[in-house]
Amino acid sequence: MNATPTQQKTALLPMIICCALFFILGYITWANGALIPFVRLAFNLGTDLQAFFILFASYIAYFFLALPSSWILAKVGFKTGIVLSLVLIVVGALIILPAASQLSYGLFLTAIFVQASGMALLQTAINPYLSIIGPIESAAQRISIVGIFNKTAGIIVPFVLGSILLKDYDRISTKIKDLQTGAEHDALLVELSERIHSPYIGMAIGVAILAVIVYVVKMPEVDVNKEEVVEEQVGVKKKSSIFQYPHLFLGSLAIFFCVAVEVMAGDIIGTYGQLLSLPPFFVKYGTAFTLSCMLLGYFIGIATIPRFISQQAALRVCTLVGIAFTCISVFSSGLTSYFFVAFLGMANALMWPAIFPLGIKGLGRFTKVGSGIMIMGIAGGAIWPLVYGYLKDTLGVDFQHAFLYAMIPAYLYLLYFASYGHKVGQEQKAN
Incomplete structure (x- = not known):
């Protein structure tokens, strides 16, 4: 008589933990939006391009760590991999403290890279787990659910970090520019940079607690190898190499452009608002506006996929809406231009949930x-x-x-993947 409750608890528990982990991922990832104007001021950087290296350090780690992460997961399993990823995130948060005190931008970027390495391991574990624990056709729905927690964290973080790091931003910025290089100038920069201590100490403590919880709690392992047997039963020819799945590599490139447009809309919007000469409020909290729109997009995905629209069709619609919103933003001005950048969050919301399951569909033992x-x-x-x-x-x-030239090619490739790319190399399937 206890079998059913146990099964229900086992089904619910991984989802709850995944939601908590995606909240952590969202908080750390979307902190970049507040960090860009902060590091430009605190580290006395000359251009936006220099400040954008925060984003480079944060996201390039995924390129270098993703495949090693899959090997780590194959060795230690899903649960231990998550614990290791959280430990790396804690280490990165702690490295940020001396980097800020010493005004070392290089060390600061190193700390961001270490944190991102932990997030790469975490992402590599969670996404296939969510895709496999239920029907692949509804994977976008499950990813949308955890995405709500991810983007809610992203909405919160600009207000938390913005109120701490960017307090009196205009006054301090003017004062730093007016001061000559010297002891008073350097002291003001140190005082400003040390604002980052309290939020990142709190982050380290919170993530460490979650790591202990994951270590203690029982979580079921998903055996992705059994997917190979399913393929053979439905008439798919068994493949011997990951390179025999071209839709996977096309999907990875789709993720490349998906994250590119997400970051452009979510992290660049503050700089964009500043260049539009908007009030500081819009500079500080631009990421929150974009992610609020993404959150709305996730709710739409949960309600409609796959009941009313397929993952592929949703991706096509999103790319077309993204192209339209980009054009409106570029060829308008002021708040209209700004808010259409934020509205891109709604267009971008369903892209990752649709692309990821399409990219790993049918990989079987190659899923990790x-x-x-x-x-x-x-x-x-x-x-x-x-x-x-x-x-x-x-x-x-x-x-x-420049925004137009960056965004349109990305959306056009996503439209190709949604229409044709996800089907490449899968013609061997039996009908």
């Missing part, structure tokens, strides 16, 4: 490695802001037109 290859695509968040910054700061392209 395939997940690592998909996660490598997160490097789009590292590269695309630098492309935008280069166009704007080095080539002298108007900031709105």
